[in-house]
Amino acid sequence: MTPTASLVRQAQDLQGRIRQAEGVGLASTTLETLPAFAGCLPGGALRTGAAYSVSGSTHLAMALLAGPSAAGAWCGVAGVPTFGAEAAAATGVDLSRTILVPDLGDQWTAVLAALIDVLAVIVVRPPLPVAGADAARLGARLRQRGATLVCLGEWPRSEAQLAVTDSDWLGLGAGHGHLLARRVTVTASSRAGGGRRVQLWLPGPDQRVRAVGADDSGRYGGRQHHGGGELHRSKAS
Amino acid sequence: MxxxxxxxxxxxxxxxxxxxxxxxxxxxxxxxxxxxxxxxxxxxxxxxxxxxxxxxxxxxxxxxxxxxxxxxxxxxxxxxxxxxxxxxxxxxxxxxxxxxxxxxxxxxxxxxxxxxxxxxxxxxxxxxxxxxxxxxxxxxxxxxxxxxxxxxxxxxxxxxxxxxxxxxxxxxxxxxxxxxxxxxxxxxxxxxxxxxxxxxxxxxxxxxxxxxxxxxxxxxxxxxxxxxxxxxxxxPELVRHADFEPPLEQVDPIAFSMRSTAEAFVSALAHEGLVCTAVRIEVRTDDGCESGRTWLHPRWFDPHDLIDRIRWQLQGSPGPASGASAPVSQVRLVPEEVDLLGNHADGLWGGAPDERIHRALSRVQGMVGHEGVISAVLGGGRGTAERQTAVPWGDQLVPAKAPELPWPGSLPAPAPSTVYADPRPAVVVGVGGQPVGVTGRGVLTTEPARFCPTGGDELQPVQAWAGPWPVDERWWDPEQSRRYARFQMVGVDGSAWLLAVENGTWWTEARYD
Missing domain, CATH: 3.40.1170.60 (MutS, DNA mismatch repair protein, domain I)
Incomplete structure (x- = not known):
């Protein structure tokens, strides 16, 4: 091993330890989060100063936003021009305290940093892949301001990665019915290691996001093409 | 007497x-x-x-x-x-x-x-x-x-x-x-x-x-x-204006020259014990054209806010580099709505938290433009995109269409989480690969078997679908009338989509993701 390589290795090692130390934030508190996420988020709720990455579902990000927003926090959605406000409101997001910045423009990190300064939770879809240096700078800002970031896509060194791996719609048949509810499997892997897997209603038949309980399997079980039929039966009875 | x-x-x-x-x-x-x-x-x-x-x-x-x-x-x-x-x-x-x-x-x-x-x-x-x-x-x-x-x-x-x-x-x-x-x-x-x-x-x-x-x-x-x-x-004369001789073309010098005018405008109002909550900015160009626009403010205008509005107005209007159609010769600031200063005074222990948010968002507006920071208001309508109105931060939250009207033909809950403002082309074909259409009487020509919501060539089989749900809007108005039919489709990969067909053309209106 050349001396340069060993120096580089040493520097990387030190950086890793710094990051680990950063992760254990004493000042970090938890935010009001929907109880559905108790089983998949590390610590059972969103933490201030942390970044989370969500893939495969906008609705999942809305559900993460819904808890703090309903509790009175100012929230933001940046870089998502296709944000469905009606779905967000049905999930529990208070639109009067939600700021949308559909197009982040060229200087997206500057805009995001300005939003982090005042908003409690920000959902962001970065227009470009996030560089490690940008993520570190924004992460420091998040910890300083006590804000929480939910990234639609990859975020380097995120607190937890949530992904919808299986999605099962109910209510729609072969030419009849309409979409009613969806059962998803959310796979969560936290930075500390360890993955969890929970089943959620996203959204449930009552438009709320909640964990799939034991009593649900009998009523709405099965795949969607015949599941829709069962649901209709259960409503008719 | x-x-x-x-x-x-x-x-x-x-x-x-x-x-x-x-x-x-x-x-x-x-x-x-x-x-x-x-x-x-x-x-x-x-x-x-x-x-x-x-x-x-x-x-x-x-x-x-x-x-x-x-x-x-x-x-x-x-x-x-x-x-x-x-x-x-x-x-x-x-x-x-x-x-x-x-x-x-x-x-x-x-x-x-x-x-x-x-x-x-x-x-x-x-x-x-x-x-x-x-x-x-x-x-x-x-x-x-x-x-x-x-x-x-x-x-x-x-x-x-x-x-x-x-x-x-x-x-x-x-x-x-x-x-x-x-x-x-x-x-x-x-x-x-x-x-x-x-x-x-x-x-x-x-x-x-x-x-x-x-x-x-x-x-x-x-x-x-x-x-x-x-x-x-x-x-009292509260209107302030600045004349540019020679007329200016670039936005930056105009904004810079307006600084003292904006300060005079705000201080003249303050002298009367007033603050301005809505201002009309009138721009006169060298060729004699006049354009004006009213700007609202969630609190009240200070000189910086006024400069921002002037900048946005000049940048926003179409035309050459400066935004205006010709070099600008005069900018006027007309107070449209004023309020007593006492109603807007800061509290003894500093302002409300909203004020901090407002300041930061004004800064963001400075970066991405006035229409770049918005609040969404839910309204009525049949299309998913028209049910939400984007209101620039600071303007009045008024939906474009009244939400309390019945809107027959609108979709039942749940609402889609991804709404495409500009519909994207889609492809839907039947079992034999023939295109799927809807007749004038709302009858499906053939059942959809495969589809591609992004308009590409990679078709995926349809797992479940429902429709057509016809929408016949404003048939009495030849310019705005629309007739289309909507479908919900779930692909075998579990993704759910809202598609629509009008005159044989399919497009994707929204996605349930």
Whole structure:
């Protein structure tokens, strides 16, 4: 091993330890989060100063936003021009305290940093892949301001990665019915290691996001093409 | 104590104001309507038989070429402002009675110009020079008698009632000139047809029978109108403007040059104890074009906010580099809505948290533009995109379509979480690969078997679907009418989509992800 390589290795090692130390934030508190996420988020709720990455579902990000927003926090959605406000409101997001910045423009990190300064939770879809240096700078800002970031896509060194791996719609048949509810499997892997897997209603038949309980399997079980039929039966009875 | 009063009356003022605004010839038959009855009409329309209080249909039947306008009180008052200013130049202390009529104290001008007639002649000359060719002046004891005298005067002339002659002058005037319709109607039914008949009654009897209003009418009729002429206080000039010589093309120098103007604008308002919550920015370009836009503010404008708005307005409008169509020669700041400073004062322990948010969002608006930071408002509508309205931060949260209307044909819950503002092309084919369509009667030509919501070539099998749900919007309006049918589809990969077909073309409206 050349001396340069060993120096580089040493520097990387030190950086890793710094990051680990950063992760254990004493000042970090938890935010009001929907109880559905108790089983998949590390610590059972969103933490201030942390970044989370969500893939495969906008609705999942809305559900993460819904808890703090309903509790009175100012929230933001940046870089998502296709944000469905009606779905967000049905999930529990208070639109009067939600700021949308559909197009982040060229200087997206500057805009995001300005939003982090005042908003409690920000959902962001970065227009470009996030560089490690940008993520570190924004992460420091998040910890300083006590804000929480939910990234639609990859975020380097995120607190937890949530992904919808299986999605099962109910209510729609072969030419009849309409979409009613969806059962998803959310796979969560936290930075500390360890993955969890929970089943959620996203959204449930009552438009709320909640964990799939034991009593649900009998009523709405099965795949969607015949599941829709069962649901209709259960409503008719 | 009776005040010698000079009343200047410009007949048909609402009509004159409209004619002036529209740039029509003064002889055009014009009528101004309030509550769909004639409020005022021009002399040519009157010659055709149009009169005050007539219904619109009757008026148009008598005079088919009649130009019809709605009565606009503010336009009326605005148009009268130059007249007031002209009168003020000759005789300070003018009182606005109503747009078209004003009063001044006669004592000063008559002494200065050597008599009441002479003073009236000078005033009339001045107004004619201003372009008001029909003005009549009356001089009498008290504003009421003077106004009646003005109605008796010839065009551009004056009618002077001698001192203590008011009662005799008013004797034969019909009682209808009193501006109290209910009282007038009662007096007429009692047989009192002229002011003289009312004046002949004993004052005490009138008070016991008709109360305060009757006493007032009796005072007017006997020529004992003791109201004084109350001079108006000229409103403070709050509009500020900056002229650029030579005209500027770039936004940055304009914004920089406006800084002192904006500060003067805000401090002038603050001096009056006011803050501006809505401002109109008017931009005049070198080629004579004027454009304006009103900006609202969630709190109130400080100079920085004003500079930001000027920047956005100049950048936002289409055209060459500067945004405006030609170099900008003047920018005006007009306060549209003002509020008392006290209502917006900061609390003792600093402002509310919202204020901090507002400051930061204004900074973000500086980076991404005014329309770049928005709040979403839910409204009504059938399409998913039209159910949410994007309102720039700081503007009023008003949905584009009323949410409380029934909107038959809108989709049941859940709402899609991804809504494409601009629909994306999609492909839907049947089992044999033939395109799927919907007939005019809403019947599906073939069942959808495979689809691609992104418009590419990689079709995936349909796992479940429902539709067509027809939407037939505004069929009575050929320009805005739309007919399309919508489908919900779930692919085998578990993704759910909202698709629509119109005239055989498929597109993706939204995604349930």
């Amino acid at each position: 009776l005040t010698r009063t000079m009343v200047i009356w410009c007949p048909d003022w609402p009509v004159r104001a409209v004619i002036h605004l529209e740039g029509m010839p003064p002889t055009a038959p014009v009528a101004v309507f309030a509550k769909s009855k004639v409020f005022a009409c021009s002399a040519s329309a009157r010659a055709e038989g149009v009169c005050r209080g007539m219904r619109m249909r009757d008026a148009q039947a008598r005079c088919p070429e009649l130009c019809v306008f709605d009565y606009d009180e503010t336009l009326d008052a605005r148009a009268f402002e130059p007249v007031l200013e002209a009168v003020e130049v000759l005789s300070p202390g003018v009182q606005l009675i109503r747009p078209g009529t004003c009063a001044v104290r006669a004592k000063g001008p008559s002494r200065f110009y050597g008599g009441e007639r002479q003073a009236a002649a000078v005033l009339a000359e001045r107004l004619v020079a201003l372009g008001v060719d029909d003005c009549r002046i009356g001089v009498a004891d008290g504003p009421f008698a003077a106004e009646q005298a003005a109605r008796r005067a010839e065009q551009q002339d004056s009618f002077v009632i001698d001192k203590d002659g008011s009662a005799a002058f008013l004797h034969d005037i019909p009682i209808g000139v009193l501006d109290r319709p209910e009282l007038v109607s009662l007096l007429l039914r009692l047989g009192l047809r002229t002011l003289g008949a009312l004046a002949a009654l004993a004052a005490r009897d009138v008070v016991t029978r008709f109360g305060d209003e009757g006493a007032w009418a009796h005072r007017m009729a006997t020529g004992r109108d003791e109201r004084a002429v109350v001079a108006r206080r000229a409103p």
